[in-house]
Amino acid sequence: MAEIAGVLMMSHVPAIGGAIAKGVQQEPYWKPFFDGFPPVRDWLAQAKPDVAVMVYNDHGLNFFLDKMPTFALGVAPQYQNADEGWGIPVVPPFEGDEDLSWHLLESLVDAEFDPVSCQEMAVDHAFTLPLQLCWPDMKWPVRTVPVVVNTVQYPMPSAARCAKLGRTIGDAIRAWDSDARVVVFGTGGLSHQLEGERAGFINKPFDEKFMASMVDDPEWATQFSIHDIIEKTGTQGLELLNWLAARNTVPGTMRTVHSNYHIPISNTASALMALEPA
Ligand code: DHB
Ligand code: FE
Secondary structure (H helix, E strand, C coil): CCEEEEEEEECCCCHHHHHHHHCCCCCCCCHHHHCCCHHHHHHHHHHCCCEEEEEECCCCCCCCCCCCCCEEEECCCEEEECCCCCCCCCCCCEEECHHHHHHHHHHHHHCCCCCEEECCCEECHHHHHHHHHHCCCCCCCCEEEEEEECCCCCCCCCHHHHHHHHHHHHHHHHHCCCCCEEEEEEECCCCECCCCCCCCCCCHHHHHHHHHHHHHCCCHHHHCCHHHHHHHHCCHHHHHHHHHHHHCCCCCCEEEEEEEEEEEECCEEEEEEEEEEC
């Protein structure tokens, strides 16, 4: 049966792609951010995952506001990146894992989640940047499965629902008839708001409590409504739902491999956590 080797959660700000393209990782603005990643790369080199399940929100590259699934799952052999208009380079395509995708789809539908199944899917910065930060040579050593959560347009799924999505995906991975090692990514957040009168809003005390909960109390955030989370973390801080789903693929306490928190990257409180089963 397959095994979850770890859960990696990190922010996905497009400007990171610009910094990588310009090679400015060691400049003072970027160094505290990029310095978070070597320990994660070391851990990946030793954990040697075969597959990455990517829990993230699409920002209009694949789903626009006219068709917004609450949950969607990629079941394609390959996923292409494309220009989103941020001026960052398009990265090489990602191999899918059709066997795990279809197994997850069947498991989710059995559990009454009913995600939209996508046999073609473009992947945006929320999918590409975390993988680029983990494997800067862009020779992707993992097959991928995209899991898209609507954190963008009302009505969004509740925190409790996202945690349950994660538990269902975790159980399905462990029941998958494969000896693959799977790493689960949750991307986005933490607190940030890009528009309106609270643009630039960041809530460090809340982010710190949320990050602590990821270690040993993964359901802590399910006490909050969508409105609570937006009030506490900003409109785009709601992307923490992706962390919540990813983290809840593994029950109970996890061991912290590495964590980093840095304000700001662009408008975002940038956070990184690498956890492995305790
Ligand atoms: C920014 C953050 C995001 O999560 C995103 O998807 C786009 C931009 C930002 O802070 O610039
Ligand atoms: Fe985002």
